[in-house]
Amino acid sequence: MREKIVPISTPAKGAVGKTGFWRTFKPIIDREKCIKCLLCWLYCPEGAILRTDDDITIDYDYCKGCGICANECPRKAIEIVLER
Amino acid sequence: MTITIKSLSREEYLLPGNASCPGCPASLGLRLLGKALGKNMILVVPASCTSIIQGPYPKTSIKLPLINVIFASSAATASGIAAALEILGKKGVHVVCWSGDGGTVDIGLQALSGAAERGDNILYICYDNEAYMNTGIQRSGSTPYGAWTTTTVLGKRRHKKNLPMMMVVHDVPYVATASIGYPLDFIEKIRKAARYKGFKYIHLLAPCPVGWRFPPSKTIEIGRLAVLTGMWPLYEVERGKFRLTGVSRSLLDKSKRSPIVEYIKIQGRFSHISEEEIRILEEYVDKLWEDIRKIIS
Ligand SMILES: Cc1ncc(C[n+]2csc(CCOP(=O)(O)OP(=O)(O)O)c2C)c(N)n1
Ligand code: SF4
Ligand code: SF4
Ligand SMILES: [Mg+2]
Numbered sequence: 001m002r003e004k005i006v007p008i009s010t011p012a013k014g015a016v017g018k019t020g021f022w023r024t025f026k027p028i029i030d031r032e033k034c035i036k037c038l039l040c041w042l043y044c045p046e047g048a049i050l051r052t053d054d055d056i057t058i059d060y061d062y063c064k065g066c067g068i069c070a071n072e073c074p075r076k077a078i079e080i081v082l083e084r
Numbered sequence: 085m086t087i088t089i090k091s092l093s094r095e096e097y098l099l100p101g102n103a104s105c106p107g108c109p110a111s112l113g114l115r116l117l118g119k120a121l122g123k124n125m126i127l128v129v130p131a132s133c134t135s136i137i138q139g140p141y142p143k144t145s146i147k148l149p150l151i152n153v154i155f156a157s158s159a160a161t162a163s164g165i166a167a168a169l170e171i172l173g174k175k176g177v178h179v180v181c182w183s184g185d186g187g188t189v190d191i192g193l194q195a196l197s198g199a200a201e202r203g204d205n206i207l208y209i210c211y212d213n214e215a216y217m218n219t220g221i222q223r224s225g226s227t228p229y230g231a232w233t234t235t236t237v238l239g240k241r242r243h244k245k246n247l248p249m250m251m252v253v254h255d256v257p258y259v260a261t262a263s264i265g266y267p268l269d270f271i272e273k274i275r276k277a278a279r280y281k282g283f284k285y286i287h288l289l290a291p292c293p294v295g296w297r298f299p300p301s302k303t304i305e306i307g308r309l310a311v312l313t314g315m316w317p318l319y320e321v322e323r324g325k326f327r328l329t330g331v332s333r334s335l336l337d338k339s340k341r342s343p344i345v346e347y348i349k350i351q352g353r354f355s356h357i358s359e360e361e362i363r364i365l366e367e368y369v370d371k372l373w374e375d376i377r378k379i380i381s
Contacts, residue, residue: 067107
């Protein structure tokens with residue numbers, strides 16, 4: 001029997017794996033300072049900031065540690081630390 | 085109508101765990117495109133960083149129907165898909181070309197111009213990272229004067245090709261510029277473009293940390309500085325009517341523009357630049373705005 005190969009990819013999270021492993025730096029949200037403006041959610045190139053109606057958490061499985069969220073936070077509520 | 089962050093859907097059409105570099109403007113652009121139009125979209129993507137970001141077979145990070153095409157054929161392929169949708173009577177599906185600057189201002193230009201002249205019902209978005217990034221930072225027609233690339237080691241000697249203006253003279257219903265530094269403006273322009281039947285063009289400035297030599301945390305900041313220094317004017321041309329948008333509205337007055345060195349000094353690709361070359365870039369920016377003044381008056 002001949003196998004049929006169709007060159008169509010299917011959408012999947014982690015198409016190249018858990019990119020959180022790439023991280024050199026890690027963003028950490030300070031809950032006291034965060035005003036829930038959602039700007040970090042808007043700017044994250046990865047979609048690695050998860051959002052409920054008015055709160056955010058970082059998905060460390062996929063966050064690449066670019067630091068955009070920390071750079072853009074108007075309250076400086078995201079700290080960048082060395083990943084370990 | 086201004087769009088608020090809270091009004092944007094939580095649905096992601098670019099899934100995490102993709103192959104983009106940290107701080108990539110192309111992946112943010114794709115995410116925003118998904119937020120702007122949702123699922124009723126067919127993407128046409130030529131060879132570029134995006135074809136890598138998509139991910140390797142049999143998985144893909146893009147949750148939309150997408151076809152990969154050779155460089156020179158993107159707009160023509162999109163035209164064909166739009167014609168097929170029309171014949172099938174399928175309404176409300178947007179056909180979007182998502183191409184890099186190399187694929188747009190150089191290699192795909194003929195097909196792009198043809199589709200615009202025919203008035204085919206597609207939205208063409210060029211994400212402009214100002215070089216052929218995916219193959220290792222070679223200069224394109226969109227690389228600015230003075231910038232280092234691996235094929236302009238002493239800095240490029242020609243100015244950036246003004247593609248959005250070239251699309252304006254095609255007399256299509258909608259042309260706009262955008263910057264990744266202003267995501268809501270970009271989303272608004274995509275939605276506006278999508279309301280028109282016919283050919284629409286959006287040129288998105290996409291500062292690339294790898295090719296422009298800056299830390300990945302600065303992508304948005306540099307996208308903003310490009311606009312604030314006047315290097316990249318934000319505007320839209322709706323049915324031939326030109327309008328500056330966002331912060332660019334106040335920048336016709338030169339004194340309101342930030343000095344271009346603020347934009348240049350944080351990018352390694354300009355690290356070798358001389359005073360004379362900065363002056364040439366300043367003259368270029370002044371001319372850009374003089375031309376805009378002529379259009380407006
Ligand atoms: C006809 C052809 N020539 C060259 C290539 C190699 N190539 C693949 S991606 C790429 C760079 C494209 O640059 P651009 O359109 O600016 O997109 P970017 O990679 O910067 O996102 C090149 C030259 C190719 N795939 N096909
Ligand atoms: S560091 Fe970058 S990838 Fe990680 S959450 Fe912040 S913006 Fe997203
Ligand atoms: S080279 Fe630049 S545009 Fe290409 S994936 Fe990396 S950051 Fe994105
Ligand atoms: Mg490019």
